[in-house]
Amino acid sequence: MKDKKAYEYLAKSGAEISSTPTRAVCLVNAGNQQGIAVDDFEAACSLLGKIAYLLNFPGKTYCVVIYEGLECAIDAHKALAGRACTLLKRTYSKEASIPLLVEYLIEDSIQLPVPATVQDARAVPGLVVVENFITAEEESTLKQCLDRYKWEPLSRRRVQHHGIRFNYSTNRHADDSMPGFPQEVQDIIIGKLRRMKSLNPVDEVSPVEPVPVPDQLTVNEYKPGAGISAHVDTHSPFRGAIISVSLCGRVVMEFKHRDGRAMSVLVPARSLVAFTGEVRYDWTHAITETRFDYVDNSFRERQFRISLTFRETKSTPCDCNYPHLCDSVGSTQL
Ligand SMILES: O=C(O)CCC(=O)C(=O)O
Ligand SMILES: [Fe+2]
Incomplete structure (x- = not known):
């Protein structure tokens, strides 16, 4: 049920799932809503390749890592899919054992806010x-x-x-x-x-x-x-x-x-x-x-x-x- 909701929110945001690998790896069930701290998330995902952008949307049940290269994204997909969320030091222990669902997203479909500078x-x-x-x-x-x-x-x-x-x-x-x-x-x-x-x-x-x-x-x-x-x-x-x-x-x-x-x-x-x-x-x-x-x-x-x-x-x-x-x-x- 939780997964379905996360996918619904993802679709609502306009983001489209890609059936072929892209640089944008979406981690469903590992969002800010589940207590993923942005620094832990960045540390874990950067072990798998150089990150271009990191999107930990406030209140959402998914997050997105955009790697600099496609190879890194493929490696990350392989390493993370089906793994327990403890990899990301999820703070809610009761949910720590829920496996991560990993999707590639069509990059242009992801709505990015304009960063303040x-x-x-x-x-x-x-x-x-x-x-x-x-x-x-x-x-x-x-x-x-x-x-x-x-x-x-x-x-x-x-x-x-x-x-x-x-x-x-x-x-x-x-x-x-x-x-x-x-x-x-x-x-x-x-x-x-x-x-x-x-x-x-x-x-x-x-x-x-x-x-x-x-x-x-x-x-x-x-x-x-x-x-x-x-x-x-x-x-x-x-x-x-x-x-x-x-x-x-x-x-x-x-x-x-x-x-x-x-x-x-x-x-x-x-x-x-x-x-x-x-x-x-x-x-x-x-x-x-x-x-x-x-x-x-x-x-x-x-x-x-x-x-x-x-x-x-x-x-x-x-x-x-x-x-x-x-x-x-x-x-x-x-
Ligand atoms: O925290 C700030 O830099 C602004 C404080 C402020 O606007 C004020 O004290 O009137
Ligand atoms: Fe002021």
């Missing part, structure tokens, strides 16, 4: 991405440093606030100041920001912007799978660009404009992302709650991630040219 930032005006902004050593120093401070639990993540405090109920910074940033944050990140000449948007059309002088820091800790709903950071309390530095894991960030433009951008670990101009004021950004992101041509498990969002506070109304999402429109400004 860093370069996709080009389609989001004003977005700045600096890869490897901090080293792995600096990342671990910062993580250890933050672990010494108290976390505030929110429903799906934990936060810390440093510098001038932000009030979530009014969406404004509180008047009472706290001490400055932790020393390591000051030395590593603020030090690097001071040495940066400007913020250069990836699209190369949006104007270069000055580097802000942050006095407020929000630290977000996301467990794997957690996210943040679509929002624009309130305009008026903050001057210029908003900066986010990622520790520990990569994530895919979703950007949307009300005119229909939308883009998923890969934000690598240890990178700096800055929101300037149009993306700062006129687009929303979000992190979808999901266990998998489609990156590097595969669905990869969402990683644990800490982000540090730096803002420079101010007390004047916003003077941006993007009225639709502006909190100053209709009050003091227009």
Whole structure:
């Protein structure tokens, strides 16, 4: 019965079974739904030949390995067909003895999502991405440093606030100041920001912007799978660009404009992302709650991630040219 369902889902996805060997080997009964972890799956299948793509579809009862060469696919088919799933370290032990059903698929019939990349930032005006902004050593120093401070639990993540405090109920910074940033944050990140000449948007059309002088820091800790709903950071309390530095894991960030433009951008670990101009004021950004992101041509498990969002506070109304999402429109400004 289970097998039949898996074949039905496979057919529904548009994928067609081939009666002759192809590079695409489909493992039925060994999907993400049955607890196959993507890393175990990749390790087991790469023993049988060089993998071009790995497709471990979220919630599905099959997965697909596309080998670089046909010979490897034939070898894999021979090695895997009828074998117990323990080969793939299936986590549900009661199902571990179900034999694998292996099929070749017509490659063109497999629907692939478009993987999110860093370069996709080009389609989001004003977005700045600096890869490897901090080293792995600096990342671990910062993580250890933050672990010494108290976390505030929110429903799906934990936060810390440093510098001038932000009030979530009014969406404004509180008047009472706290001490400055932790020393390591000051030395590593603020030090690097001071040495940066400007913020250069990836699209190369949006104007270069000055580097802000942050006095407020929000630290977000996301467990794997957690996210943040679509929002624009309130305009008026903050001057210029908003900066986010990622520790520990990569994530895919979703950007949307009300005119229909939308883009998923890969934000690598240890990178700096800055929101300037149009993306700062006129687009929303979000992190979808999901266990998998489609990156590097595969669905990869969402990683644990800490982000540090730096803002420079101010007390004047916003003077941006993007009225639709502006909190100053209709009050003091227009
Ligand atoms: O995690 C991130 O990089 C984004 C956080 C964010 O959007 C925010 O704190 O406003
Ligand atoms: Fe934000």
